[in-house]
C-alpha cells in the first residue's frame with residue numbers, strides 16, 4: 001500500500017510534500033520520492049528507505065517549485081529496489097511524473113501493447129511505469145500543443161478503458177499542473193483538500209485525510225470512483241466523473257490495518273470503524289462462550305489497540321498493555337521478506353510478564369495474515385507465564401491473495417489458506433482462536449457511511465470486483481511469493497513480470 005500526495009501551492013512546496021510523506025510513512029517504508037515543477041523543469045529525487053533517509057538538505061534545496069507530488073512505496077510488483085522507487089518520469093508528451101498506489105492486474109498485456117503498438121519503452125518491471133506510459137500515450141494521441149483539462153480527462157478515461165486493477169495516482173504535468181485519478185471502482189483511497197491563503201486557495205490530494213490535517217488543509221471530500229481532478233498552475237480546480245465509473249468498492253483492509261486511525265476514508269472514520277470491530281467481536285465471543293473465563297484483554301500494538309479497548313469493555317474484563325512496542329521499529333507486515341518480518345516481531349514487541357502470569361489472557365490483533373506475529377506473540381505470552389492463551393482477530397481469516405496493492409501475492413503463504421479455524425488455532429498454538437465474521441466487519445465499516453454499499457473484501461472472500469483470471473493469480477504467486485523473491489535475491493532470474 002503506497003502513499004501519495006500532490007500539492008498546488010502559492011510558494012515552494014517541497015517542505016510540505018516531505019511533511020505529508022512522513023505522515024503517510026505507515027503506507028510504505030521501502031522507498032520515497034518527490035517531483036516538483038519549476039517552470040517547465042521537473043525536479044525529481046527518489047531512493048530506497050524512509051522519507052528521512054532519502055531526503056537531506058541538499059536534495060530538498062534542489063526541489064524548487066510551488067507544485068509537486070510525493071510517494072512512499074510498499075512494493076507489490078516488479079523489483080523491491082531503488083530503481084523502481086516512484087515517481088516515474090516520461091519526457092513525452094509535456095514531461096510527466098507519476099506516483100501510484102495500487103496494483104495493475106493486466107501489466108503483461110499492457111506491456112506488450114506498449115512495445116508493439118504504442119512504441120513506448122519501459123525500463124523497469126513496475127506496473128506503475130506501465131500506468132504512466134499508458135497515460136502518456138493516450139495524451140500523446142490526443143495531441144494538442146495547448147493542453148486543456150478535457151484532454152487530460154479524456155486520457156484518464158482511456159486509462160480506465162485499458163488498465164485493470166486498482167489505482168489511485170497523482171501526476172505532475174510540466175507546464176500545466178497536478179492530475180489525480182481514482183480507478184473505476186475506487187478501490188484505493190484518494191482525498192481532496194483546500195488551504196486558504198491571502199494569495200488564494202491552495203489544493204492538495206492525498207491517500208489519506210491525515211496528511212491534509214497535518215499540513216493545515218481542510219478536507220473537502222474523497223474522489224469518487226473513477227473520478228479525475230486537475231489543478232492547474234493558476235490554482236483552478238477541474239473535476240471529471242468518468243462514464244466508466246462503477247459502484248464505489250473501497251478496500252476494507254484500509255480500515256482493518258492500513259490507514260491511520262485519525263483518517264477519514266470515504267467519509268468513514270477509521271478509528272470509529274475499528275472501535276465497532278471490537279464491539280462486534282465482543283458480541284461474538286459472548287454469543288459463542290457466554291461463560292468464558294477471560295481475565296484480561298491484551299492488544300498487539302499498534303493497530304489492534306483501537307479495537308481491543310471496546311472489546312475488553314464490552315466483555316467487562318480488564319484491558320492491559322501487556323506488550324510494549326519499540327517505537328523505532330517500523331511496521332512488520334509491510335517488510336519485504338519473511339525472515340526480516342520474523343526477526344522484527346521479536347525486536348519490536350516485548351512482554352510485561354506480570355500482566356500474563358497465571359492469567360487467562362485474550363490477545364487481540366487486527367488481522368492474522370501469514371501468522372508471523374500471532375505465532376510468536378502466543379509463545380511470548382506462554383513464556384511470560386499465562387495460564388491460557390486465547391487469540392482474537394478483528395478481521396476474518398485471510399484466505400486469498402490480494403491483487404489490489406497489498407503484498408499478499410501467494411495464497412499458500414497465508415496461514416488460513418486451506419485450513420479450518422480449528423487447524424489454524426492448532427498451527428498458532430492458541431487455546432482458542434476467534435475471528436470476526438465478514439458481515440460484522442462490513443457492517444462495522446458501513447455504519448460510518450451507509451452510502452458505501454460494498455467493499456473490496458477479496459482477501460477474505462475471494463470475490464475480486466474487477467474479475468481476475470486464474471492465470472494471473474498463478475503468475476503472481478510464481479513471481480512474488482517469498483520463495484520466488486529469495487531465489488531472485490540469490491541470483492536465480494525471475495520467470496515472468498508481476
Ligand SMILES: O=P(O)(O)OC[C@H]1O[C@H](OP(=O)(O)OP(=O)(O)O)[C@H](O)[C@@H]1O
Nearest residue numbers: 302303331332333368369370371372373
Ligand atoms: O499475520 P502477520 O503476517 O504477522 O500479519 C499481521 C500483523 O501485521 C500487522 O502488524 P505490523 O507490525 O505490520 O503493524 P502495526 O504496528 O501497525 O500493528 C498487523 O497489525 C498484524 O499485527
Ligand SMILES: NC(=O)CC[C@H](N)C(=O)O
Nearest residue numbers: 001002075076077101102
Ligand atoms: N502498494 C502499492 O500501492 C504499490 C504500487 C506499485 N504497484 C509498486 O509496486 O510500486
Ligand SMILES: [Mg+2]
Nearest residue numbers: 300301302303
Ligand atoms: Mg500489528
